[in-house]
Amino acid sequence: MRWRRVRQSKNVEDRRGSRVGRGAKMGGGIGTLILLVLGLFLGTDLTQFFSTGDLAYENGSAVSGAQDDENVQFVSAILASTEDVWAQQFAARSGRYQEPKLVLFSGQVNSACGFASAASGPFYCPGDNQVYIDLSFFNQLESMGGVGDFARAYVIGHEIGHHVQNLLGISMAVQRERMQMSEADGNALSVRAELQADCYAGVWAHHAHKQSYLLEEGDIEEGLRTAAAIGDDEIMRRAGQYVRPDAFTHGTSEQRATWFLTGLKSGQMESCTTLPMTVN
Numbered sequence: 001m002r003w004r005r006v007r008q009s010k011n012v013e014d015r016r017g018s019r020v021g022r023g024a025k026m027g028g029g030i031g032t033l034i035l036l037v038l039g040l041f042l043g044t045d046l047t048q049f050f051s052t053g054d055l056a057y058e059n060g061s062a063v064s065g066a067q068d069d070e071n072v073q074f075v076s077a078i079l080a081s082t083e084d085v086w087a088q089q090f091a092a093r094s095g096r097y098q099e100p101k102l103v104l105f106s107g108q109v110n111s112a113c114g115f116a117s118a119a120s121g122p123f124y125c126p127g128d129n130q131v132y133i134d135l136s137f138f139n140q141l142e143s144m145g146g147v148g149d150f151a152r153a154y155v156i157g158h159e160i161g162h163h164v165q166n167l168l169g170i171s172m173a174v175q176r177e178r179m180q181m182s183e184a185d186g187n188a189l190s191v192r193a194e195l196q197a198d199c200y201a202g203v204w205a206h207h208a209h210k211q212s213y214l215l216e217e218g219d220i221e222e223g224l225r226t227a228a229a230i231g232d233d234e235i236m237r238r239a240g241q242y243v244r245p246d247a248f249t250h251g252t253s254e255q256r257a258t259w260f261l262t263g264l265k266s267g268q269m270e271s272c273t274t275l276p277m278t279v280n
Contacts, residue, residue, distance in 0.1 A: 001148075001149040001150050001153060001214055001215060001216060001219055002212070002213060002214055002215075002216060003074055003077045003078060003081075003149060003153070003214065004073075004077070005212060005213075006077040006078075006080055006081050006212055006214065007077070007080045008073065008076040008077060008080055009076045009077070009079040009080035009083060009099075009102070011079060011083070011099050011100065011101045011102060012072070012075065012076045012079060012101070012102050012103075012104065013101055013102070013103045013104070013130075014072070014103075014104045015103055015104060015105045015106075015109060016104050016105060016106040016135075017106060018105070018106075018109075068135065071135045071138065072104065072135070074149065074152065074153075075102065075104070075133070075135075075156065078152075078153045078156045078157070079102050079131075079156065079160075081204070081208045081211075081212070081214065082156070082157060082160040082204055082208075083097070083099050084208075084211060085203075085204050085207040085208050085211065086160070086164060086204070087099075088207065088211075089203070089207070089269060090167075093269075095167075097167070098129065098167060100124075100129045100130055100131055100160070100163045101128075101129070101130045101131070102130070102131045102132075102133065102156075103130050103131065103132045103133070104133060104134075104135060105118075105132060105133070105134055106118075106134055106135075106136070107134065109132055109134075111125040111127070111128055111130065111132055112125050112127030112128035112130075113125035113126070113127050113128075116132065118134040118136060118137065121137055122134075122137055122155055122156070122159050123159065124159045124160075124162035124163055124166070126162075126166040126171050126172075129163065129166065131156070131159045131160065131163065133155075133156075133159075137155075138152050141155065141226070144229045144230065144238075145225055145226070145228075145229035146222075146225070146226035146229055146230070147222065147225075148218070148219070148222040149219070149222075150205075150215070150219040150220075150222040150223050150226075151222045151223065151225070151226040153205075153223075154201055154205075154222075154223045154226050154227065154260070155226070157200070157201030157202075157204045157205060158197050158198055158200075158201045159197075160200075160201070160204065161196070161197030161198070161199070161200030161201050161204070162197050164197075164200050164269075165193065165196065165197065165200070170193070170196070170275060171193075174189060174190075174193045174275070177189055178190070184246045187246065187247060187248060187249050188248075189275075190249045190250075191232075191248050191249060191250060191251045191255070192274040192275050193274070193275060194249065194250040194251055194256075195250075195251045195255055195256065195259040195274040196259070196272045196274040196275055198227060198251070198256050198259045198260045198263070199259040199260065199262050199263035199271065199272035199274065200263060200269065200272055201260055201263065202223075202259070202260045202261060202262060202263025202264035202265070202266075203263040203264075203266070203267055203268065203269055203271075203272065204263075205223065205263075205264050206263065206264050206265070206266070206267035207267055210267075220264065223260060223264070224257045224260065224261065227253070227256040227257040227260045228253035228254070228256065228257045229253070230250070230253075230256065231250070231251060231252045231253030231254070231255065231256050231257075232247070232248040232249065232250050232251060232252060233245075233248070233252045233253055234252075234253045259272070259274065
């Protein structure tokens with residue numbers, strides 16, 4: 001990716017090194033890593049399955065020094081790119097894009113959506129319109145097969161996709177619907193919302209490249225590999241679990257890659273038709 005040619009966003013807040021409540025304890029061993037990564041994409045903190053005596057987590061990001069500085073610059077540039085693209089897309093529809101903040105944290109963080117640990121992975125909180133990410137997540141993503149700049153950018157684009165949903169009133173509509181559904185039906189609706197965020201990530205990438213020639217050869221393949229690597233079915237297999245479609249919350253590998261590519265090819269929000277409560 002040619003991300004260094006992109007401006008830096010002013011909406012990055014660095015909370016790394018801050019202690020929040022009781023120190024979280026996690027990490028250590030491949031079994032732990034699998035549960036952490038499973039938690040990342042199922043939206044559940046699975047550290048509860050470990051006893052505190054079995055874990056050893058040192059508060060702070062696993063990324064440091066020069067690499068840390070570059071990761072911060074990268075995140076800031078990608079966020080700036082999403083700001084430029086979505087401002088343009090909203091303006092074209094007679095709307096106004098409200099820029100979210102992106103909070104960098106290490107280990108644990110408090111948000112308007114409550115307490116979260118690094119095991120929750122990157123997340124968007126509609127309560128405060130902020131994206132939260134622990135930079136050590138990029139190491140975990142790489143271990144899952146999400147290698148390269150665009151793999152990381154895809155994740156940020158997905159979380160910003162949730163912000164777009166929130167601004168459009170889609171997130172609230174999904175939440176209302178889920179409260180009236182069974183767990184299985186609610187999970188199915190959650191999958192559709194996540195796939196729309198994947199599609200919106202593709203829409204962002206389409207226009208980001210048009211605006212600043214952001215993508216290079218191999219970037220699209222990186223995005224597709226990453227989408228496939230974090231499908232619910234693939235994550236369950238990696239964790240040694242039975243694949244249970246009724247427990248999916250983000251979609252299969254094929255679904256995630258398909259909807260990301262749909263947005264990437266079309267560049268149109270209207271193509272992201274995974275939900276009935278979508279933009280017109």
